[in-house]
Amino acid sequence: MQRRDPIPVIDLFAGPGGLCEGFSSIVDGRGDRRFAVKVSIEKDPVAHRTLSLRALYRSFRKGVVPDCYYDYIRGDITREALFAHPDIPKSAIEAASEAKCAELGKTPSETIDKWIKDGLNGASEWVLIGGPPCQAYSLAGRAKMRGADPVAFEGDKRHFLYKEYLRIIKEFGPSVFVMENVKGSSLPIARSNS
Template identity: 35%
Template sequence: MRVNSKQLTYLELFAGAGGLAEGFSSAGFTPVAYVEMDRYASLTLKTRIVYHYLVKKGKAGIYTKYLQKKISREELYGMVPNIELNTVINEEISEENIYYLIGVIQNKMKQKKIENVDVIVGGPPCQAYSLIGRARDPYRMKNDRRNYLYQLYVKFLEVFKPKVFVFENVPGLLSAGNGKLWEDVQRYFKEAGFKIEYKILNAYDFGVLQNRKRIIVIGWRIELNLEYPEFEKDSYVEKFNVKEVFKDLPPLKPGEKMYTGEYIGEPSEYLKYYGIRNNDDILTLHIARNHNERDRRIYKLYIEAWMKEKRRPEYNELPEELKTHRNRKAFKDRFKVVAPDLPYSQTIVAHLGKDGHYFIHPDINQLRSISVREAARLQSFPDNFYFEGPMTAMFRQIGNAVPPLMAQKIAEKIKEMINAL
């Protein structure tokens, strides 16, 4: 397999489940490799590689059989050449193995006859930079080695010398360590030979029904005459509310797991316009976590408060018998309804893998937190995107991802930047 000389290539570090990968692949980039330490996220990446391969070959029906549990994952993967599946490197990026990983990637480039990496994308795990993470850590994350993963990212820049890189993270990166960390990050990028600029971008402005702000750093080799791209705000998304995500999905009881099922209506205009649900899709991973009776009583109170008064109660307003936390200040915003009548939801986060209290489904008849498929839709993952692993791992993958709609529009701008050279 020789990559067309005009075909732009990318390498993804800290790849997660593939939100950025979905965006860059949709924009026509060819992956060199994905490096991801989590086993389940790596399997999700492989399953998506198989999906794209089979669609290109006109064999999407095989993928559908997998979704319907008619064939095993091993049988599915057997439909694809190893050179494609081996694009995923399930390894942690660390000081100890960085040069091993670089060697593995260089070997893959030789096998695929890829001469250079045009773009490096990815963002190190962001919990260490998040305001919530720092609040929970008495040392303010100073000793968390995840704070320094950007230094390893820079090593890849120095070796592969891409034209452009995209580094995504939480806005808390700018203020971590009183701004000292961000100063160090910029210095490392500059010393590696890159000019950088950044903006805090909101996924909602890219068509995602979610209030999700992220710092997007774009860097380019100093000798290249490039500028940070202008992103036009997607105004069409303003026609829609969050209910667009829920209305065609069957109701679930807490703990009910519909791994494959039937939609109960046509896709909404939002789902169709943004390519989240297509006519030939089948419903998968509409699975909900279980809840005890106390949590369901709390959910009912919060749903009623929103639907009747458009109000979000504080934790202290709950009846005393429903309170379980002594620290009433830290937990005052513990429960939250995903309001169907707002233009966007609260930020979908990886903590959804631990509990769903901050993501209560708005239907008072269901009294549960949102399902895996509902969370994926709020992140703009298409319905044909399948997440591997147990339910908690699926939620974590979704919460950590860059929304694919946002990723694709970033990728298209990066493509324009490079093609203009």
């Protein structure tokens, strides 16, 4: 069996990283990962902390996780102590930087595009994954938001964040893209759907 480099993955609207965890768990017959998350972008600071911690974990060799990682999970050391710990290789710290705390639609497109370009590092085959905020699309979210404040619902910018996902598809042409399906996402979102 010929060894192949892992296929790069870019994750938008990453949340705590469920989609990238799924892709990262796929291995070949040797146990090598078939996909490598190169960039994951999430605006929520708490979710971003999870993303960077999981990126750190995925950077460890299979079955070789430093005890300090579990010390952190148990609450015995701080996050800062974990990332500064001598048992954490520099390459692991660099891997954790794949997680970007940024807001699509607000962070300049040039910045997002540079992260993607750098993450892909010239790869022609890659995967784009992500799930635009479901509060604006889901049936339950719409009902709640329309009931609470119909004017705010109509002006909610999350209705249009899927356009940032489409912009990246157009700009970079991924081999494959996976957009999380949310029940209700195919229905008209807002009256001013321009």
